[in-house]
Amino acid sequence: xxxxxxxxxxxxxxxxxxxxxxxxxxxxxxxxxxxxxxxxxxxxxxxxxxxxxxxxxxxxxxxxxxxxxxxxxxxxxxxxxxxxxxxxxxxxxxxxxxxxxxxxxxxxxxxxxxxxxxxxxxxxxxxxxxxxxxxxxxxxxxxxxxxxxxxxxxxxxxxxxxxxxxxxxxxxxxxxxxxxxxxxxxxxxxxxxxxxxxxxxxxxxxxxxxxxxxxxxxxxxxxxxxxxxxxxxxxxxxxxxxxxxxxxxxxxxxxxxxxxxxxxxxxxxxxxxxxxxxxxxxxxxxxxxxxxxxxxxxxxxxxxxxxxxxxxxxxxxxxxxxxxxxxxxxxxxxxxxxxxxxxxxxxxxxxxxxxxxxxxxxxxxxxxxxxxxxxxxxxxxxxxxxxxxxxxxxxxxxxxxxxxxxxxxxxxxxxxxxxxxxxxxxxxxxxxxxxxxxxxxxxxxxxxxxxxxxxxxxxxxxxxxxxxxxxxxxxxxxxxxxxxxxxxxxxxxxxxxxxxxxxxxxxxxxxxxxxxxxxxxxxxxxxxxxxxxxxxxxxxxxxxxxxxxxxxxxxxxxxxxxxxxxxxxxxxxxxxxxxxxxxxxxxxxxxxxx
Numbered sequence: 001x002x003x004x005x006x007x008x009x010x011x012x013x014x015x016x017x018x019x020x021x022x023x024x025x026x027x028x029x030x031x032x033x034x035x036x037x038x039x040x041x042x043x044x045x046x047x048x049x050x051x052x053x054x055x056x057x058x059x060x061x062x063x064x065x066x067x068x069x070x071x072x073x074x075x076x077x078x079x080x081x082x083x084x085x086x087x088x089x090x091x092x093x094x095x096x097x098x099x100x101x102x103x104x105x106x107x108x109x110x111x112x113x114x115x116x117x118x119x120x121x122x123x124x125x126x127x128x129x130x131x132x133x134x135x136x137x138x139x140x141x142x143x144x145x146x147x148x149x150x151x152x153x154x155x156x157x158x159x160x161x162x163x164x165x166x167x168x169x170x171x172x173x174x175x176x177x178x179x180x181x182x183x184x185x186x187x188x189x190x191x192x193x194x195x196x197x198x199x200x201x202x203x204x205x206x207x208x209x210x211x212x213x214x215x216x217x218x219x220x221x222x223x224x225x226x227x228x229x230x231x232x233x234x235x236x237x238x239x240x241x242x243x244x245x246x247x248x249x250x251x252x253x254x255x256x257x258x259x260x261x262x263x264x265x266x267x268x269x270x271x272x273x274x275x276x277x278x279x280x281x282x283x284x285x286x287x288x289x290x291x292x293x294x295x296x297x298x299x300x301x302x303x304x305x306x307x308x309x310x311x312x313x314x315x316x317x318x319x320x321x322x323x324x325x326x327x328x329x330x331x332x333x334x335x336x337x338x339x340x341x342x343x344x345x346x347x348x349x350x351x352x353x354x355x356x357x358x359x360x361x362x363x364x365x366x367x368x369x370x371x372x373x374x375x376x377x378x379x380x381x382x383x384x385x386x387x388x389x390x391x392x393x394x395x396x397x398x399x400x401x402x403x404x405x406x407x408x409x410x411x412x413x414x415x416x417x418x419x420x421x422x423x424x425x426x427x428x429x430x431x432x433x434x435x436x437x438x439x440x441x442x443x444x445x446x447x448x449x450x451x452x453x454x455x456x457x458x459x460x461x462x463x464x465x466x467x468x469x470x471x472x473x474x475x476x477x478x479x480x481x482x483x484x485x486x487x488x489x490x491x492x493x494x495x496x497x498x499x500x501x502x503x504x505x506x507x508x509x510x511x512x513x514x515x516x517x518x519x520x521x522x523x524x525x526x527x528x529x530x531x532x533x534x535x536x537x538x539x540x541x542x543x544x545x546x547x548x549x550x551x552x553x554x555x556x557x558x559x560x561x562x563x564x565x566x567x568x569x570x571x572x573x574x575x576x577x578x579x580x581x582x583x584x585x586x587x588x589x590x591x592x593x594x
Contacts, residue, residue, distance in 0.1 A: 015055035022052050022059035022070055023340060029054050031364045032072035035064065036083040036348070041323040041337050044315045046352075051083065053344040056363030060340065076366070078348055081358055085322040085337050086114030086144075086345030087300035090256050090329075091185075091214065091237050093287030094138075095122035096563065097294060098478075098521075098537065100529040101134060102374055105143035107534050109367050111299040112347035112357045115144035117284075117329055119184040119214065124150045125483045126526040127163040127453075128170055130383050132177060134526070137377035139178035142362065144345070146329060148184035148214055149174045151202045155481030156188050156569045156587065160577035162482035163386060163453045168201045181329065182212035185237075187481075187570050189217045189228055190587040200231070207232035212329055218571060219585065221247055229253065234328070237286055238571070240265045246274060254280045254328045257320070259303035260288035261557070263418040269311030282328055283307065283320040288420065288564075290557045295538055301347070301355040314352035376531045385506050386527045387477060389452045389485065392499050394492035397446055399436035399461050402593060406431055409594045411581060412444060413574045415466025415565050417555060422565055424574035424583075425465070426594060436593070438463070440470050440490050440552075448495065449567055451578040452477055452485040452527070462576045462592055464488055464566065470552035472513030473498040476559065477527040479567035484578050486567055509559055511547045518547040521559075 021027030029052040038049050038061070052060040052070040060070055094104045108116075118138065124131040131149075138145045149171055154162035164170075174180065183206045186192060191199045206213050217228055218238040229251060237256035239245040245266060249255050257268055272278055283303050293302070300321050307317035326336025335343045344364035350356040360367040401408050407428050414423040427444060430437045438446050447464040451457025467474070473489025475498035485502060489495035494512045501510040501517050507527030510520040521540045523530050530537050541559060548558050555561045569575045569582045576582065580589045 015057060018055040019057040019059040019340070022054040025068070025070065027054065029059060029070045029072035031074045031076060031344070031361070032070055033076045033078055033083065033346070035080055036078035037080065038338050039082060039084045039315055039318050039352075041085060041315070041319045042339070044319070046082070046315070051338060051346070053364035056344055058338060058340055058342050058344045061338070076359075082349050082352055083338060084318050084347050084349060086335060086347055086360075086362070087112045087304070087321045088325040088336060089113055089116035089284050089300050090282040090325040091119060091235070091258075091284035091286050092116045093119050093122050095528050096287035097289065097291055098523060098529060098541075098559075099291070099534055100377070100525050100531040101137040101143075102141045102376060103531060103534050105141035106374065107294055108299040109142060109360055109362065110357070111294075111301050112349070112355070112360055113143070113300040114345040114347070114360065114362055115146070115335060117146045117148060117181070117325065119148045119150060121150035121153065121155070121184055121481060122483060122528060123526050124153045124164055124166065125155070125162040125481055126386050126528060130163070130386065130526040131174070133379055133383050135177040135179065140374070140377055142374065144335070145179050146181035146331065147177070147179045148182050149180060150184040151186055151199060152188040152191070156577070156582070159569050159582050159587065159589070160482045160484070160579055161451045161453065161457060162484070166202070167198055168205060171202050172205070182206070183214065185214040185216035186231070186233055187216035189220055192228055192231060193224055203231040203233075215253065216570065219244065226251065235282070237284060242266050242270050242274070245271050249275065249280060254282055256282045256284045257307070258284055258286040258288060259306040260285045261290040261293045261560070262288050262420060267310050268307050272312050272316060278316055278319070279324055279327065281320050282325050283317070290560055291534070291538055291541055295534055298355075298357070301349065301357055304355045305353070308353055318352075379525055383526055384524045387452045387485070387503050387506050388455055389450050389457060389503065390455045391503065392450070392496050394496045396459070397448055397461065397492040397495050399446065399592070401431040401434055401436045403431050404434045408436065410436065410463050411574060411590060411592055411594060413447070413462060413464045413566065413576065415464065415555075415561060417466060417561070420564055420568070420571050422572075422574055427463075429463070436463075438490055443468050445469060445488055445490050446492070446495065447486065447488045447566060447576060449479055449576050449578045450485040450499065458578050460576055460578055460580045462581050466555070466561070467558065468552045468554035469548070472511065472551045474509070474511050474548055474558060474562060475499050475502050476509035476562050477502050477507045477523065478509065478559070478563040480564050481568055481570070482577070483526070483528050484567065486562055488562065509544060509562070511544055511551065513551050519544040
């Protein structure tokens with residue numbers, strides 16, 4: 001370790017001295033970018049300067065048109081376009097894209113995202129070994145990642161089972177993995193407010209060590225919010241009102257605005273314009289981007305475009321996705337600005353409105369198509385075989401009612417499409433032979449969630465509205481946060497076939513109708529990701545979604561809905577886990593039949 005440290009120090013010293021030579025006009029730069037409008041995130045000005053890079057470091061900034069310049073091996077003419085720092089996603093879940101780390105990195109870098117604070121919550125729920133292997137794949141990718149280890153696994157341990165159960169010992173061992181930076185979102189705020197010993201020990205240890213701790217506390221306010229913050233939690237990305245965001249900001253939280261494929265409850269300019277100082281306002285995707293949108297429209301550059309469209313000053317928006325993130329997480333000495341000494345991570349964009357990417361530079365090297373030829377990470381067999389549950393039958397989906405025939409009132413999860421939320425409704429439903437009946441005419445379908453990590457684990461049944469299927473079933477091993485197996489359907493036989501299909505392929509999604517598997521997408525890595533070429537993966541999802549549309553489906557992106565909206569028991573209102581229906585605000589189980 002000492003030898004490695006000395007070698008690293010020697011290499012870094014050599015890089016520093018090369019950059020110093022270029023800064024002082026004594027050496028030749030590796031890259032000189034000319035004719036660029038550089039966004040200065042310190043002064044909020046746009047400056048016409050030349051940028052010289054040596055040994056992957058920004059070495060020198062010079063005024064355009066002045067006689068003093070720097071010789072360089074490569075001179076790049078920016079053509080008067082805007083040069084901004086490499087974009088940094090303040091909070092991201094790679095797994096929500098269904099891509100594994102390397103193809104994800106190659107995809108988002110092309111859109112200007114050169115670094116990210118990555119929460120490994122999803123993959124950790126499938127198993128600690130899964131998370132460890134995933135962290136190693138991230139380290140093999142070209143994305144500059146700052147990995148956060150999740151403290152709340154399962155997300156709500158009193159309400160569900162998962163493939164892991166994070167303890168203080170597990171957390172401490174995870175910090176030996178590459179690129180670990182801090183503790184991920186403390187999302188089960190009820191555990192914290194109840195002073196549950198294990199989560200309190202994790203937070204106390206992280207605070208003692210000086211690690212950053214992310215938060216997640218929708219609708220938490222007042223004294224409970226302040227109690228939550230006493231544990232050293234830094235950020236929040238789940239506020240649902242302007243007043244809530246401002247309260248958190250006033251109390252010192254870094255408020256992360258999420259922009260992706262989903263509708264958000266607060267207009268960005270309403271929040272930003274209410275602040276005298278925006279330095280604690282950050283920008284993230286949270287992974288809430290459909291695969292189609294990432295591939296076809298962008299990543300953090302798309303989030304910047306959304307900020308400007310909502311009335312935020314463009315340079316302020318750039319700060320939110322660069323220097324503000326770097327400062328909040330303590331790596332602004334490395335990146336987040338185009339300034340001497342920082343990594344030469346830069347993005348050339350067409351303008352400060354649409355942020356269409358013209359070129360991306362990482363450590364002073366232009367990111368090219370051939371950079372997509374990085375070998376895929378080789379996962380061991382146990383990470384590719386994480387579904388342990390036994391087979392199911394049509395009878396598994398029978399919902400017993402308290403009466404033999406007639407009608408009962410049931411709690412219904414109603415999807416609010418384009419958001420991360422659901423609504424609790426109460427609906428009369430028919431009972432035949434003692435069993436609750438789905439009603440396709442009113443879009444009241446059955447939903448079931450299975451513990452996929454045990455052969456004979458618990459499962460729960462409920463009713464959901466919003467998918468619109470007239471027949472068939474749709475299943476996937478992607479139910480967040482525990483990544484349990486979830487299925488929605490109009491027919492019990494088809495629901496059983498869909499679940500058993502996902503079991504057989506050891507992870508993924510399947511659409512079934514009339515006893516036939518119409519389409520499936522394999523996600524073998526921990527049952528939630530694929531390392532396929534992203535465009536090939538996109539085509540498979542498009543076929544799946546076309547089949548679901550033919551079944552009557554009306555979701556914009558039914559796979560994303562199946563993943564996030566039904567089973568995430570920390571986002572209001574009504575959710576379902578493998579243990580039962582949950583009131584997400586109280587964190588308590590509720591009955592299906594009222």
